[in-house]
Amino acid sequence: FEHSDLNYFHLLKKHRFFYRLIIDNKEYPVAEGRSAKEARQNAARLTWSALKEQTDWDSKVSVRSTLSEDGAPPSSSSSTPQESHEASSQRTSVSTSCSIQFTDTSNPSRAQMPLGSENGAPSRLSTSLKSLESSQSMSSGTSGSEIFTDSSNSSNDQHAVKKKTSAPSRFTSDFDHIEYLGFGGYGSVYKARRKLEEKYYAVKIVSSDEKAFREVGTLSDLLHHNVIRYFNCWIEDTSYEDGISAGSSAGSSAGGYSDAQSTDDPSVKFLYIQMELCKMKTLKEWIDEKNTQSPQDTKRRQESLSIAQQIVSGVEYIHSRGHIHRDLKPDNILFGLDDKEVKIGDFGLVTTDDDALIDRTENRGTESYMAPEQVGKTYNRKVDIFALGLIYLELLWKVSSGHERGEVLTNARRQILPTDFSRAFQVENLIIKKMLHEKPEVRPEASDLKEQLDKLAQAENESQKRATV
């Protein structure tokens, strides 16, 4: 990406809305968006992610309440289409009801700040916007939008945004057989066939901001069989909504293209990220499946080792390219279409690793997999090794309930592994304990870990051969 494009996104970042959900007096993470609606939807998504984590650990929590805005009594009519889709798609069982409230945490003075009016930068904004637009239409061949910019008059610059016309969507013109796959904290993912080569891809649509650019910036830098492959990205004025994800949204039709996801703010754009299509099965589902099978079997041990080797391979590669994933968890690891390889995805929280412990944004990542130092501001790539330690333990060790899983993970974070586990998996126990060491410098590098796991796999193979002779 051009620096000018990034400047543009830095400027847009100042024009923000913030929302947080409060459920039964518990505050969930603050979400941001470039419109109130987008911030509300992001708040719903972040809360859903947090609830998913929480309900795994404690199934008492209810999440099927209808989301209502601004503290209004919950009612199905008050939820936005996206939110009601989220509420209705929740699979967690309900035991109690709870009240959900949206709180606008925006700083009004910032939220109303005219776009591009800060730091005397309006003409830079116009220039960046223009260069962004021209590169967009060059790459997509479809623009259909006009730019109204008068860079000689800075007072007009807050209007230096696109006037929306019904631009043809590159997504719907280049792709067909579009199917909704799911949503994450930041956007929705679709399976779609690119007409030209008649090949299927996953297309993730997120609001086009700095975080999204960081994700594609990193993905475009990576090519490894254990990392979800990136192909392309482009920007559109509107998001895509199909019949499922749009719910009863006015103006949307099943499988059609609508601007129901567009916002009143014409500067809000959406980044479409075209990626390798994986199976709709995450490592989380694999673990859950294994946990329903009994008893703890040797096949699980072998498969877990092979999966751990692949994840470590991917992480070693990511680290070798100078990145830290920061959000490794079973939900973010998918199976390739051939079901043979696992692939690391969701690079939304990726950052650079300059080898030194540097001051970073605090508290990034999913709480239950986060290394202890990640709650602060100074950490390095070893946070990924900590998360991997917990994942390897979960791969290997059968638990029977969400409650047990919670206990095992909480203790493991303090390097206390189940006694039976230490007995049954002596080598793995030592490796995992080191990965979970409180001091990041004691945790192994991904390359060392890979070597250890390769040796372990070799030893297992040999002992199996001996057993069959």
Ligand SMILES: Nc1ncnc2c1ncn2[C@@H]1O[C@H](COP(=O)(O)OP(=O)(O)OP(=O)(O)O)[C@@H](O)[C@H]1O
């Ligand atoms: N390349 C892909 N192929 C197939 N399915 C995918 C692909 N990428 C994501 N998905 C699916 O789409 C859904 C949303 O994924 P996404 O990466 O946006 O969010 P997430 O990882 O679930 O959540 P979060 O971003 O909050 O961590 C998930 O169910 C995921 O399994």
